[in-house]
Amino acid sequence: MAQLIPYLSVDCVVFGFDAERQELNILVYEREIFNDRSGNLNLKFPGSIVPMEDDLDDSAQKVLFELTGLKNVCLKQFHAFGNPDRIKFDEEKKWAERHYGVKIDRVVTIAYYALIRIDKHNPEQSRIRDKLKWITHDRAENMAFDHSLILEYALAALKKDVLLKDVNVFELLPPKFTLAQLQSLYEAVMGKKMDKRNFRKKISKASYIKALDEKQRGVAHKPALLFYFDKDDFERSKEDINTFFV
Amino acid sequence: MAQLIPYLSVDCVVFGFDAERQELNILVYEREIFNDRSGNLNLKFPGSIVPMEDDLDDSAQKVLFELTGLKNVCLKQFHAFGNPDRIKFDEEKKWAERHYGVKIDRVVTIAYYALIRIDKHNPEQSRIRDKLKWITHDRAENMAFDHSLILEYALAALKKDVLLKDVNVFELLPPKFTLAQLQSLYEAVMGKKMDKRNFRKKISKASYIKALDEKQRGVAHKPALLFYFDKDDFERSKEDINTFFV
Structure with missing residues (x-):
């Protein structure tokens, strides 16, 4: 059956700071869609389709815990991404269809960001712990779907919140x-x-x-x-x- | 058929400034659902369900034009509202179903705000011009759905943007x-x-x-x-x- 209305998902951009290398990092996981493993096309943020009965914020907390093991993290919603063509490749549509078991042409995603201490992150409880990795933010171009754009917006939102002291960026430091x-x-x-x-x-x-x-x-x-x-x-x-x- | 995934809508909070009375105003329209016309339960922001093929931002511009006659306004997306119970009353569900011709249990809405000069607003091209009205922001409690909450968030977003000069609030003044x-x-x-x-x-x-x-x-x-x-x-x-x- 053709999709009649857009699916809705949540995605979480988790920032960490590698104090030793003095670099801002982002938590991503690796899908296995494209053969070219040198690029970033297989890398995406933790996220999932929102079930009919779940609140958006709860849904973001739940998927963050399932995929990364992170619990009770302060997630800040910052933007909804709704370009009808944000799923760029047929391979990605097929992956989403296998993943969710329904035909998927379009997903609108609500994005959140969080700040955590990398050295406190214990991915023990993640379902996909072997697929998780931290990457530096300056090497996050050309990620899955529109996730590189989502990262740009996340950084802009973080910057605004830092300037207004709406967020405690010092949590990232040891x-x-x-x-x-x-x-x-x-x-x-x-x-x-x-x-x-x-x-x-x-x-x-x-x-x-x-x-x-x-x-x-x-x-x-x-x-x-x-x-x-x-x-x-x-x-x-x-x-x-x-x-x-x- | 039962609804399987949440519908998606856009809503627009339009701020104006009544220079004569020196009051901040908000543009709303009046549905005819509840008999009690003394309260605000019939008042809502201009908004609509997002069609499968439309971009979110385009959809917000389109509905704003259709309902208010406002064109090429700078709309700033500020938050997605996704509480599963944001449609509070059965009367509202029935209204939405009559309005859209489908069964509606849940709608997640992406909210935008805009600043306009009230004296420049010409509702001539609005489909619902007789139902539009400006209300003062301090009298906007207990509106339709969760629209009073949306207004609170819109004001918070406006305040942040004003502090960071991301928005030109002086556009509201003559x-x-x-x-x-x-x-x-x-x-x-x-x-x-x-x-x-x-x-x-x-x-x-x-x-x-x-x-x-x-x-x-x-x-x-x-x-x-x-x-x-x-x-x-x-x-x-x-x-x-x-x-x-x-």
């Missing part, structure tokens, strides 16, 4: 971090490089980034001073936002 | 406006009152709000100085945003 790590995170989220001295000058005004009386250990280079994030001060600093638009 | 009008608009969008002196002090720093050499005419009270909005200066002022998160 409890003790260096200013170099903080700067890499900043640059990845804001999508631009920043002069080191300038960055440190600005950071010195952020009351919620505090120096510890402690340095890195076991590094080959000169050990850097460690910092921590003060959540209470961060909450207080939010009051300055939401006041004006000049 | 070309020449008083600071009292600007303050009313500010207070409605930000959801809080502000001391007049404080407000004027802040506004004096906004390079893109400029005084004219002209006062109000034909008013009973002491005529106020008129101001205008300088779009070029506004665009330049955006550069200060997007730089930091302290």
